[in-house]
Amino acid sequence: MALRITEALLDEIRRHGARAYPNECCGAMLGVVNGDTKEVRELLSLDNRREGEAARTRFLITADDYRLAEKTAREKELEILGFYHSHPDHPARPSEFDREHAWPWYSYIVVRVARRKDGQAGGEPQEATNWVLAEDRSRFLPEEMRGSAATP
Numbered sequence: 001m002a003l004r005i006t007e008a009l010l011d012e013i014r015r016h017g018a019r020a021y022p023n024e025c026c027g028a029m030l031g032v033v034n035g036d037t038k039e040v041r042e043l044l045s046l047d048n049r050r051e052g053e054a055a056r057t058r059f060l061i062t063a064d065d066y067r068l069a070e071k072t073a074r075e076k077e078l079e080i081l082g083f084y085h086s087h088p089d090h091p092a093r094p095s096e097f098d099r100e101h102a103w104p105w106y107s108y109i110v111v112r113v114a115r116r117k118d119g120q121a122g123g124e125p126q127e128a129t130n131w132v133l134a135e136d137r138s139r140f141l142p143e144e145m146r147g148s149a150a151t152p
């Protein structure tokens with residue numbers, strides 16, 4: 001499958017990552033499945049439940065968060081298409097920890113966030129990549145990410 005997400009929503013993910021820096025941010029992507037394309041319609045930002053140092057390198061979506069995402073999606077007649085999170089000062093590729101906690105089918109967007117050069121608070125969002133778990137769950141595979149406007 002492929003993931004379709006507008007530039008505006010992708011920017012929302014980048015901004016969330018910048019705000020959360022030096023911690024990781026995370027959230028759910030809600031939308032519809034249209035043929036072989038997952039079309040993101042909106043984002044649901046979630047709190048990173050990790051605390052202290054751990055929040056810099058890991059994110060945790062609790063069962064409660066997952067239920068909230070499901071409920072929100074259902075109320076809007078959407079479904080959960082995947083999850084996004086940021087990697088402060090780390091490459092925009094999923095970690096081994098991410099793989100162990102990932103579910104099949106969902107899209108996983110990872111955005112790299114770098115330290116700001118001007119010393120201000122927050123981070124500078126960099127590239128974003130999209131991944132899906134291999135069928136045998138042994139690794140993540142890149143998943144096509146299309147921009148362009150979603151169909152109305």
Ligand SMILES: [Zn+2]
Pocket residue numbers: 057058059085086087093094095098110
């Ligand atoms: Zn990660």
